[in-house]
Amino acid sequence: MVRWDDLSSAELTVLETVFWSSGISRADLAQHCGFSRSKSNAAVAALLERGMLDETGPQASSGGRRPETLLLSSSMGVLAAISLGASSLDVALFAPDMSELAYHAEPIEVRDGPGIVLPRVREILRDLRKRCNIRSEQVMGIGMGVPGPVEFGSGLLVAPPIMPGWDGFSIREYLREEYQAPAFIDNDVNAMAMGELWRLHRDLPNFIVVKIGTGIGCGIVCNGMIYRGSNGSAGDVGHICVDPAGARCHCGNQGCVEIMAAGPAIARMATEAARAGESGQLAQILAANGVITPEDVGQASRGGDVAANAIIKLSGRLIGQMLASAVNFFNPSHVFIGGGISHIGPLFLAAIRQSVYQRSLPLSTRHLEILYAPLGDRAGVIGCAAMALQETMRLRGVLA
Amino acid sequence: MVRWDDLSSAELTVLETVFWSSGISRADLAQHCGFSRSKSNAAVAALLERGMLDETGPQASSGGRRPETLLLSSSMGVLAAISLGASSLDVALFAPDMSELAYHAEPIEVRDGPGIVLPRVREILRDLRKRCNIRSEQVMGIGMGVPGPVEFGSGLLVAPPIMPGWDGFSIREYLREEYQAPAFIDNDVNAMAMGELWRLHRDLPNFIVVKIGTGIGCGIVCNGMIYRGSNGSAGDVGHICVDPAGARCHCGNQGCVEIMAAGPAIARMATEAARAGESGQLAQILAANGVITPEDVGQASRGGDVAANAIIKLSGRLIGQMLASAVNFFNPSHVFIGGGISHIGPLFLAAIRQSVYQRSLPLSTRHLEILYAPLGDRAGVIGCAAMALQETMRLRGVLA
Numbered sequence: 111m112v113r114w115d116d117l118s119s120a121e122l123t124v125l126e127t128v129f130w131s132s133g134i135s136r137a138d139l140a141q142h143c144g145f146s147r148s149k150s151n152a153a154v155a156a157l158l159e160r161g162m163l164d165e166t167g168p169q170a171s172s173g174g175r176r177p178e179t180l181l182l183s184s185s186m187g188v189l190a191a192i193s194l195g196a197s198s199l200d201v202a203l204f205a206p207d208m209s210e211l212a213y214h215a216e217p218i219e220v221r222d223g224p225g226i227v228l229p230r231v232r233e234i235l236r237d238l239r240k241r242c243n244i245r246s247e248q249v250m251g252i253g254m255g256v257p258g259p260v261e262f263g264s265g266l267l268v269a270p271p272i273m274p275g276w277d278g279f280s281i282r283e284y285l286r287e288e289y290q291a292p293a294f295i296d297n298d299v300n301a302m303a304m305g306e307l308w309r310l311h312r313d314l315p316n317f318i319v320v321k322i323g324t325g326i327g328c329g330i331v332c333n334g335m336i337y338r339g340s341n342g343s344a345g346d347v348g349h350i351c352v353d354p355a356g357a358r359c360h361c362g363n364q365g366c367v368e369i370m371a372a373g374p375a376i377a378r379m380a381t382e383a384a385r386a387g388e389s390g391q392l393a394q395i396l397a398a399n400g401v402i403t404p405e406d407v408g409q410a411s412r413g414g415d416v417a418a419n420a421i422i423k424l425s426g427r428l429i430g431q432m433l434a435s436a437v438n439f440f441n442p443s444h445v446f447i448g449g450g451i452s453h454i455g456p457l458f459l460a461a462i463r464q465s466v467y468q469r470s471l472p473l474s475t476r477h478l479e480i481l482y483a484p485l486g487d488r489a490g491v492i493g494c495a496a497m498a499l500q501e502t503m504r505l506r507g508v509l510a
Numbered sequence: 511m512v513r514w515d516d517l518s519s520a521e522l523t524v525l526e527t528v529f530w531s532s533g534i535s536r537a538d539l540a541q542h543c544g545f546s547r548s549k550s551n552a553a554v555a556a557l558l559e560r561g562m563l564d565e566t567g568p569q570a571s572s573g574g575r576r577p578e579t580l581l582l583s584s585s586m587g588v589l590a591a592i593s594l595g596a597s598s599l600d601v602a603l604f605a606p607d608m609s610e611l612a613y614h615a616e617p618i619e620v621r622d623g624p625g626i627v628l629p630r631v632r633e634i635l636r637d638l639r640k641r642c643n644i645r646s647e648q649v650m651g652i653g654m655g656v657p658g659p660v661e662f663g664s665g666l667l668v669a670p671p672i673m674p675g676w677d678g679f680s681i682r683e684y685l686r687e688e689y690q691a692p693a694f695i696d697n698d699v700n701a702m703a704m705g706e707l708w709r710l711h712r713d714l715p716n717f718i719v720v721k722i723g724t725g726i727g728c729g730i731v732c733n734g735m736i737y738r739g740s741n742g743s744a745g746d747v748g749h750i751c752v753d754p755a756g757a758r759c760h761c762g763n764q765g766c767v768e769i770m771a772a773g774p775a776i777a778r779m780a781t782e783a784a785r786a787g788e789s790g791q792l793a794q795i796l797a798a799n800g801v802i803t804p805e806d807v808g809q810a811s812r813g814g815d816v817a818a819n820a821i822i823k824l825s826g827r828l829i830g831q832m833l834a835s836a837v838n839f840f841n842p843s844h845v846f847i848g849g850g851i852s853h854i855g856p857l858f859l860a861a862i863r864q865s866v867y868q869r870s871l872p873l874s875t876r877h878l879e880i881l882y883a884p885l886g887d888r889a890g891v892i893g894c895a896a897m898a899l900q901e902t903m904r905l906r907g908v909l910a
Binding site for chain 2: 259268269315316328330332333335337338339340341342343344345346347349350351352353354361363431432434435436438439440441442443468469470471472473474476477
């Protein structure tokens with residue numbers, strides 16, 4: 111095990127830089143830290159000695175002395191990442207250099223409550239550790255994303271609308287039975303945003319990540335940090351109104367973007383179109399399966415079904431209208447779109463883009479890019495691992 | 511003149527703490543800085559010697575040795591603050607301890623362009639200096655707020671909708687003809703937010719200030735700093751849609767909150783009500799003056815006029831609907847309402863509050879306070895002075 115105590119301020123800067131760079135040459139490291147090569151190398155030598163850094167073989171170089179890559183060392187331990195969605199569970203183990211050691215995903219119902227979900231999480235973690243021959247003491251930090259509002263300091267869920275049995279339940283205490291490592295719980299979309307922030311090496315200071323699935327939520331990166339708001343509910347955009355005369359939402363208001371445009375709304379609109387005889391293809395699916403899923407709508411759309419296309423475009427337009435408010439308010443450089451519904455088809459992203467560009471001010475959209483979340487399905491677990499690493503290092507006084 | 515060079519890190523911390531505290535005792539200073547009393551007193555002694563701090567007479571004390579108050583010294587110079595609105599100009603001089611030395615306000619038309627407005631600014635500044643017997647070389651920093659989008663780094667306005675003649679005009683260069691001091695230009699609402707941030711001693715890290723006048727804009731404070739977004743257009747909330755079927759805005763879209771609820775909308779609705787015979791009082795004003803101003807509507811409302819009340823409530827409800835989006839997205843602890851229209855009557859704030867609480871998630875509004883901006887009409891100039899002081903100190907390496 112590595113020694114965490116009494117790191118010099120130069121060593122701390124080096125560790126933080128290596129963390130955010132995810133692999134860096136000695137030359138780049140010195141430059142990023144603003145250190146002389148000798149000062150940087152002295153700190154690197156101390157950290158190699160402590161077992162906190164590893165140096166790996168030569169990278170491709172443009173000439174001269176071949177650079178080697180500095181990474182956070184696997185001697186520090188292993189990161190456990192748990193990304194819980196409304197109906198999915200992704201669990202993974204990562205090395206401190208953020209390479210994936212093991213991964214498992216399966217469907218789950220978060221509504222079943224912690225008594226059913228968490229024992230399954232524990233089992234999967236044990237399986238993954240076994241696969242990699244890792245003992246529970248080797249886990250240095252645990253990061254978990256959950257589909258509900260979290261008070262980040264305590265790690266407790268606060269009145270989560272789709273997780274009734276979890277209100278006030280301490281996931282941390284549950285995990286503590288098997289792991290000494292600190293556990294950090296955050297909203298699933300904040301975890302996705304953390305994943306993208308780490309991937310981007312913090313080069314983009316202000317962006318948002320939107321998750322579109324059963325619900326709609328958004329993670330905010332402000333000045334290179336996850337922004338959680340004054341109560342931890344920043345980014346709860348699902349109940350922004352996009353039509354004052356729209357459908358009634360479970361929150362009591364009318365026309366919330368979530369009730370009008372998320373996965374269930376797409377399925378509902380498709381069912382109505384099938385029943386109204388607007389689409390032979392959707393009617394066929396309904397007759398065969400009894401239900402229509404958003405995936406069915408996506409497939410029908412890709413096959414050229416007019417009704418499916420119209421539904422996807424309407425959903426994208428409404429989400430774009432909500433995002434236009436966020437863009438006008440926050441002026442991010444990038445909006446990354448992720449979540450289960452985001453890949454329902456190319457019309458979806460096109461409709462979102464058109465709607466945002468139409469409804470936002472020219473200055474806000476001049477350099478705005480609206481893209482699929484580059485980490486895709488892995489954004490959640492990668493973000494959980496990055497959060498676990500960052501917060502563990504912060505807890506040990508390594509990061510500010 | 512004071513010496514700015516070679517300040518120690520303890521001296522920098524003390525200066526920054528005194529700036530944000532706006533007057534602090536030695537005991538509180540040491541505590542805020544996390545210094546021992548002797549370390550803090552050594553830094554204070556050095557700064558008194560440099561002429562950067564002043565120590566004033568005893569404050570009321572709870573007993574023991576009588577505390578004295580440390581302030582930024584007037585030897586540092588004078589701050590010039592210029593707050594330009596669509597139709598108003600406020601100019602003031604402040605001491606570094608943020609006490610007001612001189613103030614002048616007058617109506618002006620920003621549309622007349624820099625060739626008319628800026629010479630007037632220069633004249634007023636000269637008059638104010640004369641009144642206080644201050645030479646132009648004594649001005650240490652200039653802060654100016656303008657009613658349009660600003661690229662903060664360059665200080666240039668970017669395609670300001672209501673300031674056509676100002677696009678790309680360098681206010682900085684104009685001011686440089688008379689002043690050696692650095693000038694900082696920002697959006698008027700950011701300046702108001704900076705004023706409130708200074709007043710609050712940075713105790714509230716996340717809040718927004720909304721200015722409601724001819725237009726609607728908002729200043730954002732995030733983690734104790736003004737947040738300007740990736741292009742400087744953060745807080746441009748005037749064109750957030752509150753009714754997809756609403757009136758056509760000059761931006762090309764329908765139902766923007768600005769066209770539906772700002773000052774001109776209130777005047778337009780009142781004129782329509784007068785013509786439709788819905789209000790004898792408003793009809794009388796229209797007949798007498800040929801126009802109805804928002805102030806007329808406010809007065810009619812305070813007199814119990816039903817039509818005026820309905821107009822004010824509708825405006826407040828629509829602004830609240832827009833703010834609910836901002837609250838759901840940003841989860842601020844406070845929303846401060848300012849600008850010329852904000853005091854149109856108590857119904858206005860009540861309608862805003864009701865609409866925000868109804869349309870925002872419970873977690874976002876649990877501790878949310880919606881209040882009039884405490885600095886009121888002076889928020890603009892105070893914010894410009896605080897910005898000038900902060901940025902000048904930053905430029906000289908005193909603040910991070």
